[in-house]
Amino acid sequence: xxxxxxxxxxxxxxxxxxxxxxxxxxxxxxxxxxxxxxxxxxxxxxxxxxxxxxxxxxxxxxxxxxxxxxxxxxxxxxxxxxxxxxxxxxxx
Amino acid sequence: xxxxxxxxxxxxxxxxxxxxxxxxxxxxxxxxxxxxxxxxxxxxxxxxxxxxxxxxxxxxxxxxxxxxxxxxxxxxxxxxxxxxxxxxxxxxxxxxxxxxxxxxxxxxxxxxxxxxxxxxxxxxxxxxxxxxxxxxxxxxxxxxxxxxxxxxxxxxxxxxxxxxxxxxxxxxxxxxxxxxxxxxxxxxxxxxxxxxxxxxxxxxxxxxxxxxxxxxxxxxxxxxxxxxxxxxxxxxxxxxxxxxxxxxxxxxxxxxxxxxxxxxxxxxxxxx
Numbered sequence: 001x002x003x004x005x006x007x008x009x010x011x012x013x014x015x016x017x018x019x020x021x022x023x024x025x026x027x028x029x030x031x032x033x034x035x036x037x038x039x040x041x042x043x044x045x046x047x048x049x050x051x052x053x054x055x056x057x058x059x060x061x062x063x064x065x066x067x068x069x070x071x072x073x074x075x076x077x078x079x080x081x082x083x084x085x086x087x088x089x090x091x092x
Numbered sequence: 093x094x095x096x097x098x099x100x101x102x103x104x105x106x107x108x109x110x111x112x113x114x115x116x117x118x119x120x121x122x123x124x125x126x127x128x129x130x131x132x133x134x135x136x137x138x139x140x141x142x143x144x145x146x147x148x149x150x151x152x153x154x155x156x157x158x159x160x161x162x163x164x165x166x167x168x169x170x171x172x173x174x175x176x177x178x179x180x181x182x183x184x185x186x187x188x189x190x191x192x193x194x195x196x197x198x199x200x201x202x203x204x205x206x207x208x209x210x211x212x213x214x215x216x217x218x219x220x221x222x223x224x225x226x227x228x229x230x231x232x233x234x235x236x237x238x239x240x241x242x243x244x245x246x247x248x249x250x251x252x253x254x255x256x257x258x259x260x261x262x263x264x265x266x267x268x269x270x271x272x273x274x275x276x277x278x279x280x281x282x283x284x285x286x287x288x289x290x291x292x293x294x295x296x297x298x299x300x301x302x303x304x305x306x307x308x309x310x311x312x313x314x315x316x317x318x319x320x321x322x323x324x325x326x327x328x329x330x331x332x333x334x335x336x337x338x339x340x341x342x343x344x345x346x347x348x349x350x351x352x353x354x355x356x357x358x359x360x361x362x363x364x
């Protein structure tokens with residue numbers, strides 16, 4: 001009949017969410033701080049290894065880092081030359 | 093030999109200048125010869141919070157560039173005779189601050205004062221960097237809020253790596269303290285605001301004090317009085333406790349409640 005109730009609004013504990021988000025983020029940021037050059041170094045070294053065996057262009061390398069709670073993933077995408085490209089290069 | 097204390101935070105608007113003013117006034121109230129320096133070149137505000145804005149003639153930058161003597165730029169507080177203020181420039185830009193210049197001024201102040209309080213600008217650039225560079229201790233002002241805590245963590249990283257004490261091997265690092273400001277126990281009870289313990293667990297530095305969100309802070313800044321001089325203010329009392337801990341006294345941590353308007357005041361519809 002009445003459009004309101006006396007039940008207290010169920011408090012969602014957003015403070016707990018804030019704490020958890022900070023703990024995860026800062027754990028990563030503290031590591032990055034001590035090793036902020038990690039990604040460029042990784043990119044350079046991985047490319048060098050691959051270049052020993054095949055021709056790749058530095059511009060076709062894509063590195064992504066996804067920070068997670070339980071695990072993080074490092075995704076490295078390198079465009080390798082196709083068969084046709086290799087053939088034309090071989091002929092030149 | 094004076095102790096140099098930087099009041100810093102990374103994030104703006106968390107209460108650095110209010111805290112620098114209250115801490116330096118609190119130290120001076122206890123008879124320690126104290127000077128508070130504004131490092132926020134171009135956005136000078138410490139002079140207003142201290143209520144001496146109309147008495148500024150020369151400033152920190154004038155002294156660094158040799159245009160004025162340090163004694164000419166220091167402003168003596170009219171309420172506390174052991175307190176002096178060194179305002180910064182409102183017109184120059186932050187490049188006017190140099191490491192050598194800052195060092196020379198601090199060295200000269202060291203002989204005459206017990207405490208030198210450096211009020212850092214927000215951010216982590218030149219002004220903030222030089223405010224913390226020569227510090228012996230740091231007061232990291234933090235609100236119980238995600239962006240403030242994150243920025244404080246970043247600043248703690250800088251305090252431990254980009255300061256004179258950090259760079260000199262064999263020397264003890266800067267002693268950092270957490271000052272939690274704008275704390276609202278009622279919102280904490282509702283689960284809307286992080287608890288003291290949460291912030292302490294994340295930042296992992298000793299707690300200097302908890303300053304409650306209080307209407308008296310704005311009132312004090314309105315009239316240019318460090319809030320620690322307001323005896324009725326919960327925030328003022330909390331700053332007094334923080335100052336006691338800063339000089340090494342063991343004081344029980346208590347959360348000062350913000351002043352509640354009396355029933356009579358509420359009936360009249362007045363807000364404190």
